Amino acid sequence: MNGYNIKKDQVETVLDKKFLRLYDLHYEEGRHYFDASRRPLEELAASMTEEEFKKMLPDAVSCFVIIEKDGEEPELLLSYEYRYPTGRFLLGVPAGLVDPEDKAKENPLLETAKREIFEETGITVRSDVDKVSVVNPLVFSTPGMTDESNGLVSVVLRNPDLSKLTQDGALGQECFDGFVFVTKEKAHNLLKAGVDDNGHFYSVYTWAAMMYFLSDMWK
Structure with a gap:
């Protein structure tokens, strides 16, 4: 399956509030995708391994x-x-x-x-x-x-x-x-x-x- 493997060092925190965060996913050189999330950086779905993703709990x-x-x-x-x-x-x-x-x-x-x-x-x-x-x-x-x-x-x-x-x-x-x-x-x-x-x-x-x-x- 084609896709982008987002690493944690490719994620920039734009906004960090108690119940809402905004991340800039640098998924490719010069290309970005914004992700609004309740999750802290270490629990962000985009940067999870396949095993972590399949075991994640919902928000x-x-x-x-x-x-x-x-x-x-x-x-x-x-x-x-x-x-x-x-x-x-x-x-x-x-x-x-x-x-x-x-x-x-x-x-x-x-x-x-x-x-x-x-x-x-x-x-x-x-x-x-x-x-x-x-x-x-x-x-x-x-x-x-x-x-x-x-x-x-x-x-x-x-x-x-x-x-x-x-x-x-x-x-x-x-x-x-x-x-x-x-x-x-x-x-x-x-x-x-x-x-x-x-x-x-x-x-x-x-x-x-x-x-x-x-x-x-x-x-």
């Missing part, structure tokens, strides 16, 4: 949360979260960064998913009742400009106590505006429309969650 986890109650139609749990780059509340899934503490555990993606669901919904995932599994260990958001990635995790909540649903656990700059319970018919309509009930576009992870829900892959 964050996006959760496909499905509610399954006895005798009732299953529903996908979504919520409205304020997304600063768009200046609006967008329909989305519970999601968050993989913390250093998560990385040290046996199943980092599952641990991140459980923590984020508790923080953003108030629900504790029960290991003896609910079903938690990895849908995809790592997908890139848009590799044309960033190596940012998400692991996709399915969480099937069986007969959960929805009276405990809350968004009071929001941290830092997080801001939410309610939950949305999506039936299969509703998911089909949202996918066909391409926008939510407010006429606003949603993220590719919301699209993926609805497609996963409709496909019955979670069963």
